[in-house]
Amino acid sequence: MTNKNAQQDLAFIKQVIEDSRKNASGLGDHMMVWGIITSIGMIVSYILTQVQIGGNTEWIHWALLIAGGWTFELIYKRKVESKKPVLTYADKVANGLWCSFGISMTILGFIGIYTGGISIKYLSPIFCCLLAVGFFTSGFIYDAKWMRHNAMGYWIGALIMFFITGTYHLLLMAAMTIGYMVIPGYKMRSWS
Amino acid sequence: MAEFDYQQLDDIIHSRIRLAIMALLVSVESANFVFIREKVNASDGNLSVHIRKLEDAKYVSSTKKFIDRKPVTTFQITSLGQKAFSAYVDRLSGLISGD
Numbered sequence: 001m002t003n004k005n006a007q008q009d010l011a012f013i014k015q016v017i018e019d020s021r022k023n024a025s026g027l028g029d030h031m032m033v034w035g036i037i038t039s040i041g042m043i044v045s046y047i048l049t050q051v052q053i054g055g056n057t058e059w060i061h062w063a064l065l066i067a068g069g070w071t072f073e074l075i076y077k078r079k080v081e082s083k084k085p086v087l088t089y090a091d092k093v094a095n096g097l098w099c100s101f102g103i104s105m106t107i108l109g110f111i112g113i114y115t116g117g118i119s120i121k122y123l124s125p126i127f128c129c130l131l132a133v134g135f136f137t138s139g140f141i142y143d144a145k146w147m148r149h150n151a152m153g154y155w156i157g158a159l160i161m162f163f164i165t166g167t168y169h170l171l172l173m174a175a176m177t178i179g180y181m182v183i184p185g186y187k188m189r190s191w192s
Numbered sequence: 193m194a195e196f197d198y199q200q201l202d203d204i205i206h207s208r209i210r211l212a213i214m215a216l217l218v219s220v221e222s223a224n225f226v227f228i229r230e231k232v233n234a235s236d237g238n239l240s241v242h243i244r245k246l247e248d249a250k251y252v253s254s255t256k257k258f259i260d261r262k263p264v265t266t267f268q269i270t271s272l273g274q275k276a277f278s279a280y281v282d283r284l285s286g287l288i289s290g291d
Contacts, residue, residue, distance in 0.1 A: 013211065
C-alpha cells in the first residue's frame, strides 16, 4: 500500500461520512406542518381581534390546531419515522431539540397565558426567540447556513414585535412563519 | 512512492466495500440493507457477504423486523466496531504522516 492509496482511503471515508450526515429529510415535514399550524393560528387570531366575537374564545382554535399538530407527530412517528431507511445522529439530536421546543411552546402558550404569567401581547416575540434558538442550533447540526439566517430573521422579528402596537405582530408572525418554516420545510423534503 | 506495511491495518476493514460500510455506519445511528446497498453501490449478494464478515467480527450488529409485512434488516455499528474503525483511521493517518 502506498501513501497515495492511504490518502485516497481517508478521503473516501470522509466523503462517505459527509454524505451520510446529509440524510436529514424528516425535519422538513415537521417544519411544514407546524409552520402551517402557526400561520393559520396567527391569522385566525388576528381575524378574531378584528371581528370581536366576545367571550373568552381566542384559545379554542389554538387548542384544536395544537392538538392536531401533536396528533400528526404521533402518527408520523408510527407510520413514517419507523420506516425510514436510515436514522442519522443529526436527525436524532434535531428531533430531540424540536420536540423539547414544541413542549416548551405548548406550556408557554397555554399554561403561561392561562395563569397570566405571560402577556398574550408578548407571546409572538417569545416564540420568535425560541424558534431562533431552534434554527440556530439546527443550522450547526445540519451544517445549513440558511437555518442560521432564519434564526437571525426570527431574532430581528422578535425585536420588532416587542415594539409593535396593536395586533399586527400576529400578521408579521404568520408571514415570518410561512417564509422561515413552511417554504424551507417544503424544500427540505428533497434532501433525502 | 513509499510503501507501507499493510499488515498494520485491520484486515476485516481493509477492503473497499467493508471500509465503505463501516464509514457509513459510523456516521449514522442505524441504516437498513437497501440504504447501505445504494450508498456503497454493491449487489445484494456482494453486500451480504461483506456485512456477514463484519457481523462475524462483531463490528456490526443487525436487527430484523417486519415493515408492511416485508422483512427489513437494520444494521448498527457496535462499540467494538467503532473502536476498530477509529484505530484503522488512526493507523492510516499515521502511515501517511510516517509515524
